[in-house]
Amino acid sequence: RMKEDHMRNGQLKPGYNVQIAVNSEYITGLEVFSDRSDVRTLCSMLEKLSQWHQARYEEVVADAGYESLENYLYLEQNGQMCFIKPT
Numbered sequence: 484r485m486k487e488d489h490m491r492n493g494q495l496k497p498g499y500n501v502q503i504a505v506n507s508e509y510i511t512g513l514e515v516f517s518d519r520s521d522v523r524t525l526c527s528m529l530e531k532l533s534q535w536h537q538a539r540y541e542e543v544v545a546d547a548g549y550e551s552l553e554n555y556l557y558l559e560q561n562g563q564m565c566f567i568k569p570t
Contacts, residue, residue, distance in 0.1 A: 498517075499515050499516065499517060500515070500516045500517070500518055500519055500520075500521065500524060501513070501514075501515050501516075502514045502515075502516060502521075502524050502528045504528060504532055506540070511532065511536070512528065512531060512532045512535060514527070514528050514531055520548075521545075521546075521548035521549050522548065522549060522550070522551045522553075522554065524549075525543075525545060525549045525554045525557075526553070526554065526557045529543065529557075529561075529563075539561065539563065540563060541562075541563060541564060542563070542564045542565075542566065543558060543563050543564070543565045543566065543567075544565075544566045544567075545565070545566070545567045545568070546567075546568050547567070547568040547569065547570045549567055550567050550568070550569060550570050554567065555567070
């Protein structure tokens, strides 16, 4: 099932979900997922960033699209402070 386009005119139907990680205004990671939901990409993206940089982010900031119990538990178990905007 494809994600609806934000313009609601049927012209944009993205088939991939691109995630970009930023630290102090610099892009530190980029990953493409076939999952249309941001909720299920946060943990995978953070794991990829840890592999690439050989370190983990202590503070994670994300918008409301990433809010889920699974993401909160993952961040807590990894000792990461989260700032996810509540829906």
